[in-house]
Amino acid sequence: MADNHTIEPQVLPPNPEKATLEGRNKYLGFWFFLGGETVLFGSLFGTYLGLRGGTADGPGPSDLFHVDLVFIMTMLLLTSSLTSVFAIINMKRGNYKGLLLWMTATVVLGLAFLGFEIYEFYEYNHQGLGFGVSAFASAFYTLVGTHGAHVTFGVSWITVLLIRYRKSGLTLTNAPKFYTAVLYWHFIDVVWVFIFTVVYLLGIGG
Amino acid sequence: MSYEKAQSKNVIWDWLTTVDHKKIGILYLAAGAFFFAVGGLEAILMRIQLMFPESSFIQAQTFNELLTMHGTTMVFLAAMPLLFGFMNYMIPLQIGARDVAFPFLNALGFWLFLFGGILLNVSWFAGGAPDAGWTAYAPLSSESPGHGLDFYVLGLQVSGIGTLIGGINFLVTVINMRAPGMSMMRMPLFTWSSFVASMLILFAFPALTIGLLLLMLERLFGATYFGVDLGGNVIIWQHLFWIFGHPEVYILILPAFGIFSEVLPTFAKKRLFGYSAMVFATLIIGFLGFMVWAHHMFTVGIGPVANAIFAVATMAIAVPTGIKIFNWLLTLWGGRIQFTTANLFALGFIPTFVMGGVTGVMLAASAADYQFHDTYFVVAHFHYVIIGGTVFGLFAGVFYWWPKIFGYRLNETLGKVFFWLFLTGFHLTFFVQHFLGLMGMQRRVASYLPGQGLDQLNFISTIGAFLMGVAFIILLVTIFTSMKNTTNVSDPWDGRTLEWTTTTPVPEYNFAQTPLVRELDAFWYEKYEGDGKMKAAEPIGDIHMPNGSILPLIIAFGLFVASFGLIYAVYPLAIVGLIISFIGMFLRSVKEDHGYHIPAEAVKRDKDGGK
Amino acid sequence: MDPHADPSAPLQGEPSNQTKRKLKREMRTQLVSFVLMIFITSMAFFSIASDVIPNGFAIPFILILAGLQVVLQLYFFMHMNEKGTGWVNAMIWSGLFVAALTVASLMLLIGVVKY
Amino acid sequence: MKFIWRLIPVSFILLITGCGVENLSALDPKGPVAEMQYSLIQLSLYIMIAVLVVVFAIYIFVLFKFRDKPGDTHIPKQVHGNRTLEIIWTTIPIILLLMLAVPNVMDTFTLADVGVGEEAEESGEADAEDAERDHVRIEVTANQFWWEFNYPDYDATAGQEMYIPTDTRIIVELQSSDVIHSFWVPALAGKQDNIPGVQNDMWFEAPEEGVYQGKCTELCGPSHWLMDFRVIAVDPETFDTWATNMSEPAEELLEPESEVAVDGRAVFEESCITCHAVGQDGGNIGPNLTNYSEREVLAGFLDPTDENLEAWIRNPQEYKPGNEMPSFDSLTDDEVTALIEYMNTLKVLEN
Numbered sequence A: 001m002a003d004n005h006t007i008e009p010q011v012l013p014p015n016p017e018k019a020t021l022e023g024r025n026k027y028l029g030f031w032f033f034l035g036g037e038t039v040l041f042g043s044l045f046g047t048y049l050g051l052r053g054g055t056a057d058g059p060g061p062s063d064l065f066h067v068d069l070v071f072i073m074t075m076l077l078l079t080s081s082l083t084s085v086f087a088i089i090n091m092k093r094g095n096y097k098g099l100l101l102w103m104t105a106t107v108v109l110g111l112a113f114l115g116f117e118i119y120e121f122y123e124y125n126h127q128g129l130g131f132g133v134s135a136f137a138s139a140f141y142t143l144v145g146t147h148g149a150h151v152t153f154g155v156s157w158i159t160v161l162l163i164r165y166r167k168s169g170l171t172l173t174n175a176p177k178f179y180t181a182v183l184y185w186h187f188i189d190v191v192w193v194f195i196f197t198v199v200y201l202l203g204i205g206g
Numbered sequence B: 001m002s003y004e005k006a007q008s009k010n011v012i013w014d015w016l017t018t019v020d021h022k023k024i025g026i027l028y029l030a031a032g033a034f035f036f037a038v039g040g041l042e043a044i045l046m047r048i049q050l051m052f053p054e055s056s057f058i059q060a061q062t063f064n065e066l067l068t069m070h071g072t073t074m075v076f077l078a079a080m081p082l083l084f085g086f087m088n089y090m091i092p093l094q095i096g097a098r099d100v101a102f103p104f105l106n107a108l109g110f111w112l113f114l115f116g117g118i119l120l121n122v123s124w125f126a127g128g129a130p131d132a133g134w135t136a137y138a139p140l141s142s143e144s145p146g147h148g149l150d151f152y153v154l155g156l157q158v159s160g161i162g163t164l165i166g167g168i169n170f171l172v173t174v175i176n177m178r179a180p181g182m183s184m185m186r187m188p189l190f191t192w193s194s195f196v197a198s199m200l201i202l203f204a205f206p207a208l209t210i211g212l213l214l215l216m217l218e219r220l221f222g223a224t225y226f227g228v229d230l231g232g233n234v235i236i237w238q239h240l241f242w243i244f245g246h247p248e249v250y251i252l253i254l255p256a257f258g259i260f261s262e263v264l265p266t267f268a269k270k271r272l273f274g275y276s277a278m279v280f281a282t283l284i285i286g287f288l289g290f291m292v293w294a295h296h297m298f299t300v301g302i303g304p305v306a307n308a309i310f311a312v313a314t315m316a317i318a319v320p321t322g323i324k325i326f327n328w329l330l331t332l333w334g335g336r337i338q339f340t341t342a343n344l345f346a347l348g349f350i351p352t353f354v355m356g357g358v359t360g361v362m363l364a365a366s367a368a369d370y371q372f373h374d375t376y377f378v379v380a381h382f383h384y385v386i387i388g389g390t391v392f393g394l395f396a397g398v399f400y401w402w403p404k405i406f407g408y409r410l411n412e413t414l415g416k417v418f419f420w421l422f423l424t425g426f427h428l429t430f431f432v433q434h435f436l437g438l439m440g441m442q443r444r445v446a447s448y449l450p451g452q453g454l455d456q457l458n459f460i461s462t463i464g465a466f467l468m469g470v471a472f473i474i475l476l477v478t479i480f481t482s483m484k485n486t487t488n489v490s491d492p493w494d495g496r497t498l499e500w501t502t503t504t505p506v507p508e509y510n511f512a513q514t515p516l517v518r519e520l521d522a523f524w525y526e527k528y529e530g531d532g533k534m535k536a537a538e539p540i541g542d543i544h545m546p547n548g549s550i551l552p553l554i555i556a557f558g559l560f561v562a563s564f565g566l567i568y569a570v571y572p573l574a575i576v577g578l579i580i581s582f583i584g585m586f587l588r589s590v591k592e593d594h595g596y597h598i599p600a601e602a603v604k605r606d607k608d609g610g611k
Numbered sequence C: 001m002d003p004h005a006d007p008s009a010p011l012q013g014e015p016s017n018q019t020k021r022k023l024k025r026e027m028r029t030q031l032v033s034f035v036l037m038i039f040i041t042s043m044a045f046f047s048i049a050s051d052v053i054p055n056g057f058a059i060p061f062i063l064i065l066a067g068l069q070v071v072l073q074l075y076f077f078m079h080m081n082e083k084g085t086g087w088v089n090a091m092i093w094s095g096l097f098v099a100a101l102t103v104a105s106l107m108l109l110i111g112v113v114k115y
Numbered sequence D: 001m002k003f004i005w006r007l008i009p010v011s012f013i014l015l016i017t018g019c020g021v022e023n024l025s026a027l028d029p030k031g032p033v034a035e036m037q038y039s040l041i042q043l044s045l046y047i048m049i050a051v052l053v054v055v056f057a058i059y060i061f062v063l064f065k066f067r068d069k070p071g072d073t074h075i076p077k078q079v080h081g082n083r084t085l086e087i088i089w090t091t092i093p094i095i096l097l098l099m100l101a102v103p104n105v106m107d108t109f110t111l112a113d114v115g116v117g118e119e120a121e122e123s124g125e126a127d128a129e130d131a132e133r134d135h136v137r138i139e140v141t142a143n144q145f146w147w148e149f150n151y152p153d154y155d156a157t158a159g160q161e162m163y164i165p166t167d168t169r170i171i172v173e174l175q176s177s178d179v180i181h182s183f184w185v186p187a188l189a190g191k192q193d194n195i196p197g198v199q200n201d202m203w204f205e206a207p208e209e210g211v212y213q214g215k216c217t218e219l220c221g222p223s224h225w226l227m228d229f230r231v232i233a234v235d236p237e238t239f240d241t242w243a244t245n246m247s248e249p250a251e252e253l254l255e256p257e258s259e260v261a262v263d264g265r266a267v268f269e270e271s272c273i274t275c276h277a278v279g280q281d282g283g284n285i286g287p288n289l290t291n292y293s294e295r296e297v298l299a300g301f302l303d304p305t306d307e308n309l310e311a312w313i314r315n316p317q318e319y320k321p322g323n324e325m326p327s328f329d330s331l332t333d334d335e336v337t338a339l340i341e342y343m344n345t346l347k348v349l350e351n
């Protein structure tokens, strides 16, 4: 804690996430990180697209994918993006409760998404698409699994924030944290849009 | 933590927990130098083996391990960390900042690199080092028996994350932490080129991360991406590797270019010629660096259109690089050139690097590359650019910045002996390799048969390597015998940039008052247009400092442990390691730590000289 | 800002009226973006799921839709349309550029077909 | 120091005039493909020398003219830059590069066009007889650490040594059975990779008869450096004889001459044939041995003497670590002698 200074409440700035130098650094650094993540997922998409014909007599995309299920998953994730947007708007309004509430909603939606994904993997595995069965299988699980790992991390991160700051109120320290967590969450959604299109829709259609 | 407590830390604990960019810089330099010696030793062993045809000094398998570890060590554990050392130390000083943007992450980056490097080298004692070349082409790498390549995969993964973190840190530091008046176009070129190199890191390393992830999943978890029988494709690895790998060579060279752009003006006593062209050229090189990677794959059979496009794109890089070369020459033109050791390296760089650069353009001619590829001609090319560029740059940086960092000047006489020996040894070693390659010597051969006309040139090459070895030892001697030269260390070279305005040793807060920058080459401007002192942008006040933390080390150590668990399939160990890391991260994120303040009085006391 | 201000102190008070208005507007934009996104996703979904539309058309179509949706996410949900996001834009687009090169090469240049 | 830099252009001239061992060096090309590449190398070298001369000239001038003289304390003029110069040194390199890029692109396409591809044959552009005479198609399969050359038009397979007719377009189809290798015959043509799961086609010609050295140029394991092979160019008639005889069934082709050799053949059929073929019989885990006694080298690099052969059979791992051949320690001396005797009868050109 700060050396011998009493805690005095401060006035809410318009963009609390960028009000301090630490906050601005965090904001910018996190965006750069997302720039790198773009290439990371680009590499995974490339690998998947390069290998998606390599089914080696195992099941292929059109044998497996249930787009209906995936459509629902997409909707869940999209909605969770919206709830996180609401959370940030509430934050800027100084409505800390609202922030926590909408973030919780985001987590719940994220968990639901994960549940579906686990079910999906379980199901595919059941239908003979083991991780090492074919290059297609490996590339598929790696791409979608890495996304899933991101979702898991995002959910845990937000959860930790929610618990840690449940009582603190909005501060100049936690505003950037919530803000970057939300950026991360949107980014996960962006990636999913591509997975939905390139892996699932093209898997069935193309 | 309070100021008093921060002052009274135990030395070792202080270094293990430091988040001071200067100390982290020194750590990078020390670790990098160590790995440089290791990599150099490996090179010398290889050269001894290649001294005579059909030599049996080293077995073929061991040779392959040596060559893999030499390349990997030099690139990832020596050259880059040494550059990172200077970047860490100098970027904040050059832009007039008190610190980097993310001190904690900075420390984390260092410890990740160090543990990754150690992990990689543990392989020597754990049944054999990786043996598939630093490029680890699949399926040789994915099917290589033993654990060597597992160490490669995890070692590079861990240290690679460290590098990525470092890159982001530098980017944000440069953008957000510049002193008042220090606009982007007033930044010293070393900072600029480090900034561009950091961008390259940001966009290049993720491709490697994925490459390594795939290789790990294939080797350790039964995935198949490169197994042709199951529909895999081995060329995917090559793309991923080179999409990273080619930008990587510019990551190595750009900061070195930056160092030359500091050293040459200083010792020619002239402003850098064509500053904005230099900045622009750096950006162009960075950009083009992402569009040429397939020039390493001309013989892979991706087709003539692709080859032609990549060939032309590669050649294009000669243009911005040429712009830089001529700007340096014109910086010297009309100057008053002082032949200090630092400057000797910068001057030695120009012809040497141009020779390496033009062979690069020869390699870029795809149809001719069918002859050059994977021969000693390529080995000659890249040592000319890497040693003539990066390593000379590092040595120039060592002699130039040593007084600032370590508080004493390196002996110039010994330094010059070192320079000439190294330069001669270098050209002796690698010039002849151009011919070896064209005369039919492939690279990565554990030996060669007699009667092919390769014997003499190989012998000469090895002698050259010995000279470089001797030179390196002289450098070490120089370092240890110069410690008494502690006078005139604040601004020994009549410097031009902000780092020379600080006192030596540099106080932990760098600048008592943030300087106000009025021109490019801010210090030079104040010396010759002003009163010789920087204007202050703020009154002396309390200075906020971050607290040290042991958590970076713990997080990195956790990954180190987890890696062993993965390599030997002892999953509980892997989980324990990951838990250690996660606890570290968890503590970091839940424990709010706002650092401490150095009271204004203490800053004033420092400034007035007395403690 | 006072260097000794405690960053852990709770922020209090109401945002300025200007901010309030801005937030209100933003709320609307975000809702519209969201509806658009849902619409786009559904279109993509139905153009594939119902076999009415021929693939030759559907494939580029859904790729364009995906691109559109990403722009919505980036510029509205993630506020890349705001002022002061120059660096952010530069970095994300550079990332997308490198990613696009990567994807293209891994699809086309893997030795199967020679270009 | 200066003298070293003067040496550099001198040595470059040495490079242009060519050096290295005959039929190995890329600087001594023996066929149209290698010649094309060599002229491209020369062209690029001239351009590079021009660049080097300019840079070195300015450099040396500057170092002499503007070095710090004792007692001189003047502060040089702080020059910002010069627009005209910038334009000059941007334009000239672009022109130089175009001079290299254009021929390079043309050569790249020429080299990629194997000419009489399967498509050309199928589309009837080349009639069957023409195709037969004008080119020879060879499937080159690289293995750790040996080469297999398969002639589909002749139904023949050879190991380690690739016979080709002179003055004929040779089309090699490069493949691999394990890891990536690369096919390089410096005096005849630059390299292309042998990649598992991918096929690369490449063409070249050898106008002159001779033995050309070939090498594997992609790290492929501990014995990578020993994965040499030979390309043997013979006149087209000899080639026809060779190829026809290589494909003939073993029985008729290779009647052993002596009794010992007959024993040797038994040993061969006992121990070797699962991996090595003679004629059409036998496996292809190791090189085909139909023409063993006419080989230039044993195992790709050893002198094919009886002693070397024996030593090889007894302990191949010592010579080429990591190869697939087991040691035949268990064979008696007599058996080995007989085996060698038999192998020395294996020839196709003199029959």
Ligand code: HEA
Binding pocket: B135, B249, B250, B252, B253, B295, B296, B314, B315, B317, B318, B319, B321, B322, B323, B325, B353, B354, B355, B356, B357, B358, B359, B360, B361, B363, B364, B365, B369, B372, B373, B374, B378, B381, B382, B385, B386, B389, B390, D048, D051, D055, D092, D093, D094, D096, D097
């Ligand atoms: C610091 C590292 C570094 C740098 C700066 C470079 C710079 C360049 N490199 Fe190099 N390169 C490597 C490190 C580096 N390289 C490594 C490590 C490998 C091998 C990896 C492996 O396989 O293990 C490699 C391999 C490599 C290859 C693949 C060869 C093969 O495997 O077959 C090619 C092919 O195009 C190439 C080209 C170039 C070019 C055109 C440049 C250009 O950037 C050079 C530009 C500079 C100049 C041209 C000189 C100055 C310019 C002028 C004076 C202007 C006038 C000039 C002209 C008109 C020509 N390099």
Ligand code: HEA
Binding pocket: B036, B037, B038, B039, B040, B041, B043, B044, B046, B047, B067, B068, B070, B071, B072, B074, B075, B079, B132, B133, B134, B135, B379, B383, B386, B387, B390, B391, B429, B442, B443, B444, B445, B446, B465, B468, B469, B470, B471, B472, B473, B476
């Ligand atoms: C930064 C990069 C870098 C640097 C600096 C070097 C430096 C050197 N390298 Fe290189 N090298 C590579 C990067 C580098 N290398 C890469 C990427 C490869 C490709 C690998 C692959 O194919 O996969 C390669 C491959 C390579 C080969 C080809 C191997 C092969 O294909 O078979 C050779 C052969 O001559 C060689 C030699 C040397 C030599 C003699 C030096 C000398 O400059 C070294 C000088 C060293 C010293 C001066 C230090 C000597 C140390 C001591 C004397 C000990 C003292 C120690 C104490 C007192 C503690 N290197």
Ligand SMILES: [Cu+2]
Binding pocket: B245, B246, B249, B292, B293, B295, B296
């Ligand atoms: Cu490259």
